[in-house]
Amino acid sequence: MIILPANTLSTGGYEVANSCRFNDGDNPKLIKTQTAGDQRQGTFSAWIKKTSEIYLYLMSWNTTTSGTAYGDWIRFNDGCLDVIRYTGSVVYRVQTNRLFRDTSAWYHICVAYDSDQATASNRIKIYVNGVQETSLKNSDYPAENLDFNFNDNSIVACVGRNYDTQASFDGYMAEVCWIDGLQLTPSSFGEFDEDSPTIFKPIDVSGLTFGTNGFYLDFEDSSNLGNDANGGTDFTESNLAAIDQTVDTPTNNFCTINPLDYYPTVPSDLEGNTVYNKSSTGDTHNSFANCTMGVTAGKWYYELKVGDGNAFMVGWVKTPHSAPDSAGAYSSDSGLYVVKNAGEKIVAGSETGSAWNTVTTNDIIGLAYDFDNLKFYISKNGTWENSGDPTSGATGTGSFGNIAAGTYVPMIGNANYNATSLHYFNFGNPAYSLSSAVNDANGYGNFEYAVPSGYLALCTKNLGSDGG
Numbered sequence: 001m002i003i004l005p006a007n008t009l010s011t012g013g014y015e016v017a018n019s020c021r022f023n024d025g026d027n028p029k030l031i032k033t034q035t036a037g038d039q040r041q042g043t044f045s046a047w048i049k050k051t052s053e054i055y056l057y058l059m060s061w062n063t064t065t066s067g068t069a070y071g072d073w074i075r076f077n078d079g080c081l082d083v084i085r086y087t088g089s090v091v092y093r094v095q096t097n098r099l100f101r102d103t104s105a106w107y108h109i110c111v112a113y114d115s116d117q118a119t120a121s122n123r124i125k126i127y128v129n130g131v132q133e134t135s136l137k138n139s140d141y142p143a144e145n146l147d148f149n150f151n152d153n154s155i156v157a158c159v160g161r162n163y164d165t166q167a168s169f170d171g172y173m174a175e176v177c178w179i180d181g182l183q184l185t186p187s188s189f190g191e192f193d194e195d196s197p198t199i200f201k202p203i204d205v206s207g208l209t210f211g212t213n214g215f216y217l218d219f220e221d222s223s224n225l226g227n228d229a230n231g232g233t234d235f236t237e238s239n240l241a242a243i244d245q246t247v248d249t250p251t252n253n254f255c256t257i258n259p260l261d262y263y264p265t266v267p268s269d270l271e272g273n274t275v276y277n278k279s280s281t282g283d284t285h286n287s288f289a290n291c292t293m294g295v296t297a298g299k300w301y302y303e304l305k306v307g308d309g310n311a312f313m314v315g316w317v318k319t320p321h322s323a324p325d326s327a328g329a330y331s332s333d334s335g336l337y338v339v340k341n342a343g344e345k346i347v348a349g350s351e352t353g354s355a356w357n358t359v360t361t362n363d364i365i366g367l368a369y370d371f372d373n374l375k376f377y378i379s380k381n382g383t384w385e386n387s388g389d390p391t392s393g394a395t396g397t398g399s400f401g402n403i404a405a406g407t408y409v410p411m412i413g414n415a416n417y418n419a420t421s422l423h424y425f426n427f428g429n430p431a432y433s434l435s436s437a438v439n440d441a442n443g444y445g446n447f448e449y450a451v452p453s454g455y456l457a458l459c460t461k462n463l464g465s466d467g468g
Contacts, residue, residue, distance in 0.1 A: 037151030180211025
């Protein structure tokens with residue numbers, strides 16, 4: 001019926017309200033200086049949704065803060081989860097064979113340290129979604145009784161970056177915890193669902209004992225994203241702003257651009273894969289990017305803010321789909337139902353000429369697709385084109401066309417291969433400020449304009465309930 005990202009429940013249990021969106025190009029990080037604490041035992045826990053394949057630092061404790069940073073790091077490296085100390089050479093390294101390439105799913109990452117353990121393999125344990133990773137690419141464990149850099153006096157703790165010398169995390173982080181002095185298991189931070197026992201879901205961590213340097217980042221205060229909800233010293237934000245607080249969380253996963261479903265080259269992975277940035281001219285092919293969630297039924301609404309007016313097409317495409325060529329073959333894909341910047345529409349791969357007003361920079365296009373009655377409607381800055389009525393059902397008043405039954409995903413493409421495009425998706429979780437923040441009828445998403453009655457934001461809460 002639908003395409004759902006892994007490890008995301010639609011209903012039930014503890015609800016995570018917010019996450020923080022890290023955009024690598026901004027060099028974001030959260031930092032604070034530690035005091036003396038336990039340097040042999042500790043546990044890191046975070047829920048993360050990664051949006052690229054570059055080096056991604058989740059947590060670092062650095063012995064230097066400029067030049068070549070040395071320290072203890074938790075990061076993704078070439079797709080693997082990598083727990084390492086580097087001081088000019090590798091001191092210890094525990095690295096998974098498993099590759100983490102899914103840019104649509106939320107993962108729970110837990111790294112538990114205890115160098116006092118006599119058995120080497122117990123000194124660092126890596127868990128993903130509640131299960132210990134035992135297939136390892138590297139298993140060079142720390143020496144017994146090694147003092148880690150965490151909890152060392154005056155050492156800088158950094159969330160989302162290796163201080164200032166390596167790439168920041170790129171994606172979303174939620175419920176970030178550090179436990180000072182205890183090697184815990186994932187059951188302190190989450191649980192397996194009774195009805196879907198392969199899905200690991202968050203639990204309330206506010207009652208945990210965090211220790212001297214322990215912290216809990218819940219990202220619920222947009223004016224202070226570094227707030228330690230455990231009551232300790234707050235982190236200092238660097239290159240993070242209120243707009244980086246998001247509602248895309250492990251308990252309600254929102255649709256984003258899918259960098260694994262693009263052609264011919266991935267648009268820049270900007271702002272948690274909510275921005276389409278086709279930045280080059282002179283390409284020999286049109287470009288497109290499809291999104292992470294698909295539907296066969298229901299009524300769905302999203303918005304697109306125009307960043308520039310160069311040739312784009314936006315809407316939904318049936319899967320599987322064809323790839324474009326230099327002659328624009330993608331535009332003739334029989335499963336394509338889109339509108340273009342100059343006002344044209346494409347219905348079932350056939351362009352039918354001008355049907356609405358052209359758009360300019362900062363215009364907001366509203367896209368309402370009714371997959372129950374197989375109609376679609378387009379608005380500009382809150383006014384429905386063709387005097388459309390998205391609530392008219394089978395009548396299809398002002399509809400832009402009839403949709404064939406099937407499974408569809410949202411898409412955006414560049415209709416002119418020799419042009420640039422920069423545009424901003426809003427599936428209810430925008431990376432740009434709104435003058436108003438309008439929810440759907442279920443209370444999900446934030447949109448500039450009113451969501452038509454019966455239409456919903458594309459997120460797992462809606463896919464699992466009213467989304468049919």
